[in-house]
Amino acid sequence: MxxxxxxxxxxxxxxDIEIGPSHPAMHGIxxxxxxxxxxxxxxxxxxxxxLHRGFEKECENSTYVQVIPYxxxxxxxxxxxxxxxxxxxxxxxxxxxxxxxxxxxRVILGELSRISDHLTCNGAMGMEVxxxxxxxxxxxxxxxxxxxxxxxxxxxxxxxxxxFGGNANDLPDTFFDMLEExxxxxxxxxxxGVKMLxxxxxxxxxxxxxxxxxxxxxIEYGFTGPMLRATGEPYDLRRAEPYLVYNELxxxxxxxxxxxxxDRFLVRHEEMLQSISIIRQxxxxxxxxxxxxxxxxxxxxxxxxxxxxxxxxxxxxxVIMEGSTPPKGEVYQAIxxxxxxxxxxxxxxxxxxxYKCRVRPPCFNFVSALPEMLIxxxxxxxxxxxxxxxxxxxxxxx
Amino acid sequence: MTAPAETPPITARVEEKFPGAVTASHQQFGDETIxxxxxxxxxxxxxxxNDPTLKFNLMVDLSAVDFLxxxxxxxxxxxxxxxxxxxxxxxxxGVGEDGPEACTxxxxxxxxxxxxxxxxxxFDMYGIRFQGHPNLKRLLLYESFVGHPLRKDYDIHLQQxxxxxxxxxxxxxxxxxxxxxPSETERRPL
Numbered sequence: 001m002x003x004x005x006x007x008x009x010x011x012x013x014x015x016d017i018e019i020g021p022s023h024p025a026m027h028g029i030x031x032x033x034x035x036x037x038x039x040x041x042x043x044x045x046x047x048x049x050x051l052h053r054g055f056e057k058e059c060e061n062s063t064y065v066q067v068i069p070y071x072x073x074x075x076x077x078x079x080x081x082x083x084x085x086x087x088x089x090x091x092x093x094x095x096x097x098x099x100x101x102x103x104x105x106r107v108i109l110g111e112l113s114r115i116s117d118h119l120t121c122n123g124a125m126g127m128e129v130x131x132x133x134x135x136x137x138x139x140x141x142x143x144x145x146x147x148x149x150x151x152x153x154x155x156x157x158x159x160x161x162x163x164f165g166g167n168a169n170d171l172p173d174t175f176f177d178m179l180e181e182x183x184x185x186x187x188x189x190x191x192x193g194v195k196m197l198x199x200x201x202x203x204x205x206x207x208x209x210x211x212x213x214x215x216x217x218x219i220e221y222g223f224t225g226p227m228l229r230a231t232g233e234p235y236d237l238r239r240a241e242p243y244l245v246y247n248e249l250x251x252x253x254x255x256x257x258x259x260x261x262x263d264r265f266l267v268r269h270e271e272m273l274q275s276i277s278i279i280r281q282x283x284x285x286x287x288x289x290x291x292x293x294x295x296x297x298x299x300x301x302x303x304x305x306x307x308x309x310x311x312x313x314x315x316x317x318x319v320i321m322e323g324s325t326p327p328k329g330e331v332y333q334a335i336x337x338x339x340x341x342x343x344x345x346x347x348x349x350x351x352x353x354x355y356k357c358r359v360r361p362p363c364f365n366f367v368s369a370l371p372e373m374l375i376x377x378x379x380x381x382x383x384x385x386x387x388x389x390x391x392x393x394x395x396x397x398x
Numbered sequence: 399m400t401a402p403a404e405t406p407p408i409t410a411r412v413e414e415k416f417p418g419a420v421t422a423s424h425q426q427f428g429d430e431t432i433x434x435x436x437x438x439x440x441x442x443x444x445x446x447x448n449d450p451t452l453k454f455n456l457m458v459d460l461s462a463v464d465f466l467x468x469x470x471x472x473x474x475x476x477x478x479x480x481x482x483x484x485x486x487x488x489x490x491x492g493v494g495e496d497g498p499e500a501c502t503x504x505x506x507x508x509x510x511x512x513x514x515x516x517x518x519x520x521f522d523m524y525g526i527r528f529q530g531h532p533n534l535k536r537l538l539l540y541e542s543f544v545g546h547p548l549r550k551d552y553d554i555h556l557q558q559x560x561x562x563x564x565x566x567x568x569x570x571x572x573x574x575x576x577x578x579x580p581s582e583t584e585r586r587p588l
Contacts, residue, residue, distance in 0.1 A: 057552075222457050235481055330431075334458070343477070345459065355463070
C-alpha cells in the first residue's frame with residue numbers, strides 16, 4: 001500500500017535526504033537523492049556509476065579468451081552463469097558444438113550458481129528488515145555450494161571455468177560424492193528460512209504490498225527474471241528459448257500475483273527448490289563423454305601437443321598473439337541469469353578482439369524503475385524494496 | 399552469410415507498411431536483423447511495438463557500435479522481444495556525425511520506458527544525443543567527464559582528473575522538480 005494518500009498530522013516542509021553511495025543498505029555503490037514530505041518519499045533520483053570499470057572498453061582491447069575471467073566479475077554472486085552466457089555467445093559466433101556432458105555440467109554448475117544468487121538476495125532481504133539470523137544461515141548455505149564449485153573449478157568465486165567448446169575440466173567423482181549431501185543441507189537451511197520468515201509478522205508487514213509494480217509497467221521497464229515473474233508473467237529463457245539441455249529437463253516456472261517485494265521473495269525461494277530438482281535430474285541424466293571439444297580457431301591446444309608437435313606450437317602461438325579469430329558478423333545470445341535475461345551482443349570484425357562486446361545487464365532495468373517503486377512509500381520502506389530488487393553493482397555498472 | 403531465399407515475416411511486414419524503410423536485412427546465426435533509415439526509425443519502432451502481428455512489448459537492449467572511418471559512423475542497435483508471440487528482432491539504424499543533425503536520433507523512451515536509461519548510457523558512452531529524451535544526461539560517468547569513452551578514438555589509457563567534491567546544493571537535481579514553485583527552488587539550509 002502506498003502511503004501518499006494518508007493525511008499528514010502536521011504539515012512539514014520537504015526535507016532532502018541523501019542515501020548512499022556509502023551506506024550499508026545501498027550494497028556499496030548507489031546513491032538515492034530523496035525528497036521527503038514528512039516520512040513519505042515524494043521524489044527520488046538514482047545516481048549510479050560508482051563501480052563503473054569500463055568493461056566494454058576493456059573487452060574491445062582484449063582477445064576473446066581474455067574476456068572470460070572478466071565476466072566472472074559481472075554478477076559476482078553467480079559468476080558461472082556469466083561465464084556460460086559469454087561462452088555460448090562466442091560459440092554461436094564460431095558455430096562450435098559443445099559435448100553433451102559439458103552442457104549438462106554447465107547446467108549443474110549454473111543452477112548451483114543461481115541458488116547462491118537467490119540465497120544472497122533472500123538472505124539480504126531478511127537482513128534489511130532485521131532478521132540477521134536468516135542472512136547468516138543463508139550465507140552458510142551459500143558456502144556449502146561454493147565448496148562444491150571449488151571442487152570443480154578450484155575457485156570459490158571467480159571460476160573462469162568455461163571454454164569455447166566445453167569446460168576447463170570435467171566434473172570430478174568427488175563432486176558427485178559431495179553433491180547430494182550438500183543439496184540436503186541447503187534444503188534444510190531453506191526449510192529453516194521458511195520457519196523463520198514465512199509466518200513472521202514483522203517480516204510480512206515490511207514486504208507485503210510494498211514496492212508494487214504492475215505487470216504492464218514491469219514489461220514497459222524491460223523487467224526480466226524473478227522480478228518480472230513476480231508480477232505474473234511466466235517468462236523464463238530456459239523455457240522460452242531453451243539453450244544447453246534445458247529442454248530435456250523438467251521444471252516449473254513459479255510466478256507471483258501482485259508484484260510486490262513478498263512475491264519476489266517467494267518466487268526466488270521456489271526457484272531455488274526448482275534448481276535443486278534440476279540439478280538432481282541433470283546428475284541422473286549426465287552422459288559419459290568428453291568435457292571439451294577442441295577447435296583450433298577458438299582455443300589453445302593441449303599442452304602435450306604444444307610441446308610435442310610444430311602444429312600445436314603454431315596454434316598456441318597464434319591464439320596467444322592474435323587471439324581466437326571468429327568469422328565476421330554479429331550475434332546476440334541471452335541466458336537466464338540470476339536476475340533475468342543476461343544478454344551478450346558481440347560484433348566481430350574477423351580479428352582476434354571483439355569489435356564490440358555488449359552486456360545486457362538484467363538489474364539495470366530494476367534500478368531504473370526504483371523511483372516508481374519508491375515514491376509514495378515511507379522512508380523506512382526504501383531499504384526493503386531496494387533489497388528485493390537484488391541490485392548487483394558489477395553487472396549494473398560494468 | 400548467404401542471403402535467405404525468402405524474406406522472413408517480420409521484415410516483410412515492416413517493408414509492407416513502410417516501403418523503402420528497411421535498407422538492409424539479414425538472419426546471420428538465426429538472429430533476424432533489419433537496418434532502417436534514420437528518418438523512418440521512429441515510425442518503424444512505433445509499428446513494431448503496436449502492430450498486432452508484431453507486438454514487440456519488451457525492449458531488451460539498446461546500444462551503439464562505433465565504426466570509425468565509415469559513413470555513417472555510428473550504428474544504434476536495439477534488441478526487441480515479444481513476450482506474447484515469442485519472436486525477437488534486432489533493429490539497426492545508422493547515425494552519422496556530419497550535417498546539422500549530427501549524432502542525433504529520435505528517442506524511443508516514449509514507446510518503452512526502459513529505453514530511458516539505455517539511451518542515457520548510450521549518450522554517455524558514444525555521445526549520441528536522443529532528441530526528445532526527458533532527462534538526457536550522463537549515467538555511469540560524471541558531468542565533468544570529457545569525451546565519450548566507448549568511441550574508438552578515445553584512448554584506453556587516457557586518465558582524467560579526479561572530481562572536486564561538490565556541495566550538496568549543486569548536486570541536487572530531481573527529475574520532477576517544479577522550477578516555478580518558489581518553495582521548490584529555495585533550499586532549506588542544511
